[in-house]
Amino acid sequence: MIKQWKRRRTAVSTGVGVVALALVTAAAVNFGAQPAGAAKCENFWVAPSGDDAGKGTESDPWRTVTRARDQIREKKLNDVAKMGCDITVNLKAGEYPVGSTIQFDQRDSGANGHQVVYRSADGPGKATLSGAEEITGWQAYKDGIYKAKIDPSKPFYTLFEDGKRATNARYPNRGTDDTWSPYLTSILYEEDKMDVHNWLWGKPGDWDPSWDMSQASVTIWSGGSWSWFTDTIPLLDTNFKKTQTTLKYWTRYAMVNSRGGSRYFFQNSLSFLDQPGEYYLDYKAGEVYYKPRGGSMDGVKVLRPTVKTVLDLAGASADDRLHDVAFDGLGVQYSDFVSWYRNGWVAGGDSGDEHKYPEYDRQIEMPRNRFGAIRLTNTRNIDLTKLHLSDTGFTGIYLLFANDHVNISDSLLENIGADGIKVEGGWPGEGDLNNHHTIKNNYISHIGELVPGDSAGIELMDTGNNTIENIVVRHSARYGISLESRPEVKDGDQYTDGNSFKYIRLEETGLDSGDMGSFYSYGVGNQDPHPIKNTVDQMVIGDVIPDPSMPDAGGTRGVHMDAGGCGYAFSNVQVGNVTDQKYQSYQCNQVTNADWETGFDASKMEYDKIGVLPSFPYDVPKN
């Protein structure tokens, strides 16, 4: 604004005259947010029907976002010497196929306090970056199943029918479209096989010897009765006589714990394809089989993801960041999952790298899984606003390592493979890299669809000084919100101080997991005397009731302050029905006006401010 005001005064003082002044004033009226600089503020246009050989104007738009990015980059329009106002790239309504990840780096930054803005010109959610392509050429196979050819060199790990996730053909069949149960349960085969991570024994009679297991995998809540994390791992070979199968990779926890087996289902075999909405991918033959929900393929659009990450925002290093870029109102839909998944390494030190706290190897994603539909690393002052992010294979928005002052607001995230928003600051004690984010007015619905174990609407790891306000998380197998580091980390090395959570609503959490709290914390305040470092005010947690198959006797909680979940001040908190305690904590937190204590005063709850604001740009269920 200051620079624009200067320019306006310059226009007057150079005596260009009344006409020039009138033009500037007219521009100010027309362009609203970018008044006097309008003549100099670059405005580009992109449309699904555009042409990258065009001019990038409203009447002759480009076709791709990368064309606009390259124009700005190559003409150095965002150079410090040139940039006097925001540069805006307007995306007209429609779908933009993303065949390979759209990458932004430090060359694409704003300058002089001005942003490069990529916006949906026709309103929130109207211009959508689509990380998928249609599968065509379907032919009837049998029993209502159709099949089509796909390129075997480009396999995929989740599938969608008309914007709704299909289910990888499984046994046993899922109960409903948004539950993960029912499961089979593994057994302890021999006394000395308690601690195995790669051999699974089923109950005799549970498996049908006619099954083709050659390309099958298992999704399993390893750790027996714990039910904390899920692994998805391909099978190597299966012995039906012994009801035993060998997994290609180790699970996070042992298959049997405290004599309790692990819940699991098998997937990706033609033998399991018997339900509408199920698909099987024959990787070897390059063929996909699908049983459409409506009984035929007429008018049905089946979409396979093309990328794991739609938008990758990455500076070259923590000292050379991408900064001052905004993505406003964009739809980001469809992204892929991976061939196998385990949360973290099995043991501290397994990363193979030397760390001050090697145990953190068990907390952090392995490098192969450090991605999201939108990923940020080495960034600063990035705005992600009014997004509609949906149908992701894995995490929705992932802030990895060095990022600060990222603003994620007014956004709808739904049907997410793993976490909605995940912030990962990296190994504790090795640098406070990831902080000062604003996560505000977001509705995060149906997370952990492919990774129910440990998923959270918002998961904050080794990150501090964040503002988290006006949040709804709805439908999660495990957490609503979690803030974590590790219990052995010395205070100050976690970088988890100074977070403020306010006006939070968490609904339908803890749907399939044990030892959890809808609001959860772990290892962030590990030493006495636990001064207050984080605050939670005005939070409503709905019922936290797990699937009946969930074996953890520890049950579900509203607020669970696990080991080192200390140094919090809670105020004005309400929790619905739970199977354990509403609040579980060591004597290291402060509580004022919570409904698990006597004397709770409901009149102090600001219900009208809890959850998303009336200004929220998308239709969501009213609370």
Ligand SMILES: [Ca+2]
């Ligand atoms: Ca099935």
